[in-house]
Amino acid sequence: MQFLTADRLWDGTGQPSLVRPLVKINEGRVDAVERSLLGPATCTGEHRDFPGCTILPGLIDTHVHLVFSALPTNQAIIEQVTRETHEELFERATRNAQAALRAGITTVRDCGGKANVIQKLRDAIRAGAILGPDILSCGMPITTALGHCNWLGLIANTPDEVRDAVGRMLDEGADFLKVMATGGNMTPTSDPMKAQYDFASLALIADAARAVGKHAAAHVLSRAALPDVVKANYRTIEHCDWRVEEYRYEFLPDLARQIIDQQQYVGLTVSGTMRRAFLPEIRNDTGGPVRRLDARFACERQMIEAGVPFTLHSDAGVRMTPIERFDLGLRAAQIELKLTPAEVLRAVTATAAIAIGLPDRGMLTPGKRADLIVVEGDPLRDLESLGKVKAVMKAGQWISP
């Protein structure tokens, strides 16, 4: 049995923080969380005390790209991913995964790698050969010939090709399926305002995932594809952008109602270019994604107020988005989406765990996996605390810094 005490604990259930908690951990799981009445000396077993600190569930980043390098331009990232060998990509993915874990992210869902690099890393971490967070991998995202992230290599233009791509990803050990339902900002030959697939192909992917007990995620960067993605009942809608024209967003309450009724989750993106509150250079960026931020955040706020379940993710690896600075994205989300620190934290712990099908984590309650972090100060008062990670535990094991 391991014992852990600190000034406060936030368990992710929605309850307020517990003062002077005692956490008991047994065989990698939370055994009990109670008010610490006994002095540390009375605990038998391993005991660690963290004065001035808060214990939280380990963070879950539901959308990262471990093979990307967060260089300043999309072109540089694409050039690098295209040029490098699988061994080089594996090394970068390993470094990124380890940086994430040290920053308190104990689970990541990788939404697009190259070849089977990410599955290999996932398996090596699972086997204990490499230290890292738990990884869920889609393998490569399904896209069209000139479509978003076509340079990752999984092209499917026709329904038959889509079926083949699905079969290949499941054969290669994908944990979930990912489709680029619209074009993306990163890929100049693609158009974020246009759907890349019709409803039949989108439904084929989501249904194939469900048929084998997995889930599917759809990248949606404009409203062109949103109704079909909702109708096909994708578990997670990545970015979930309601843009209808260059600078215009249009929220549809009925569509939001359907998302809620079907228990779909939207993944709101707080990558580098959305962190204008902290990165002065972003404010001078005249590119479309930055100029659209006010309209985008206003629309996302409507979604949140309508009650749509949401997670927050970094899209780490895209430009200016180093994986270990998830804290900056979360602080930006608090400001831009007018959230409380508790709402932000729930989105990346309890809600994230359910969204990606890992109900064994995300909360610190008896029976859950002992994935936890200890941060200096009180993140429920100030999310800046998330940048001051003192200790990380994954499945009951301390990760040395």
Ligand SMILES: [Zn+2]
């Ligand atoms: Zn992405």
